[in-house]
Amino acid sequence: MEHTTAVNPWVALAYLIAGVCFILALRGLSSPATSQRGNRMGMIGMAIAVVTTLVTHVPVNRMGLVLTGPEGEVLTAGSFVASIDTLAVVEILAAILVGAVIGIVTARRIAMTAMPQLVAAFHSLVGLAAVLVACAAFLNPVAFGIADVVTPLIGPPFATIHPVSRIEMILGVAIGAITFSGSVIAFLKLNGNMGGKPILLPQRHAINLGVALAIVWFAFGFWMSQSPFDFWMVTILSFAIGFLLIVPIGGADMPVVVSMLNSYSGWAAAAMGFTLHNSAMIITGALVGSSGAILSYIMCRAMNRSFLSVIAGGFGASAEPGGAAAASDRPWKRGSAEDAAFLMQQAEQVIIVPGYGMAVAQAQHVLREMGDKLKEHGVRVKYAIHPVAGRMPGHMNVLLAEANVPYDEVFELEDINSEFAQTDVAFVIGANDVTNPAAKTDKSSPIYGMPVLDVERAKTVLFIKRSMGGVGYAGVDNDVFYRDNTMMLLADAKKMVEEIVKNLD
């Protein structure tokens, strides 16, 4: 009955080793000091997996031959190896080479501020690759060892895919397709080709539910009958639902979306691993799947919102008018670059709070320059990172690392929040909602309960913002602007910091 390709124990062992290498790769990321070694383990694991597959699946020319038994049943797989198919070998190596060149060139050229888009784009590729592999397996199941060839009394022989493999395959194609179309939308939003504002279709929950039920229905049909129609319907509808799910989600919720798609790309790989009985793929899929799920959880917790409410979308679309109206009529203080430079020079400790605005303005390098200047004046400089600052988990950390800020000056929210009370200057650059004290006090605020950085506890808050009109993503006014100890620095983040640096000499 079991018709899988003969499993050579050495081959299985090689895939297992590859899987272990991937575990070690993630393990290495527990500290920056071991992380590069971890990444190399990942490369080794991948090399083992790829070489093993290449060696065990050399393309060959087969001579057709069907040996039938006395009752017409097929005794052998129907062909034997005649020679190595050199053309196919060249094609495969060329395909790898083309991919390698594109990948490496992209990785070298990409700006660090564009990392969220790049990751979304890479996710879409994994999703599409999963769909293609599932389709290939569906069209040629015998090659994947997941089907029995049945020769009926009348008509040509045909392959019946094992029922378990059908489920695994349809799962793989569905998750892959959702990953692909969802990531494409996420990419377009992050890259600015599509507005960051949530796009709300009428009746979207009903539509999504309908499409999801249809997918389940056709998947069930495929399991029962192996019908091509059901297979393609699942594929098409999954592409559609990936699109529908991500379109209504706003820009600042992208950290959750990107993590979620990361998770999906893992589950897609795991489903294909089940189909192919390949331990490397299953281990990787499980690792990546749980990694993405944990990251989504961390991001949701950092916003005090449930995963479902983020996925339901629409946050920040309706709250805007109220917040903006209240903004104009309260007194606030405006500062200049000279004031800021003077205040920080006198300070003992300055905590810098970067947000997405810093990434947009590309201000990280000049910010580090400012930090260096301050250190020359004997000021202690620290950086405070909110988990959802930026557009993906760890976004701010990468940008600061790019600007050569040592990672031991960069702190997470829970490690530094108690220090604001003993800090002379909190310097907020391009962040807003993550500093809003309303999250602690105002039960009616949409961000109530979200952990925030207590910048208002510092002696002075310097708040860089482009203008007083706009509100943060959540559409709520920030009380910090109007406090006695706050000085608003209204300008483009990069220009303002450059000015401050000039004034620090």
Next chain:
Amino acid sequence: MDFISILSIFVLACFVGYYVVWSVTPALHTPLMAVTNAISSVIIVGALIAAAASGAGAAGGTSKWLGLLAVVLASVNIFGGFAVTQRMLAMYRKKAPAGAQK
């Protein structure tokens, strides 16, 4: 391998993943996403099998080309993913000892 042994590997790997990922420092969450991206392209194994299979008939031929296309996509991801992770990780450095910093 029968279904239950595969499922065992999967379930245990989920637990390993859970504990390993929680131990990743938040500062490295972006490289984590990039590297998980690269390793999930191990799906190239399936793509290589499809591309190497001798395609009998039209379906087999299509299957082979789909496989080759998947090989290209997955290898963009593998090489790009590891390279960009390497590039990011190389940027993380500790505070230089006093005086050494320029």
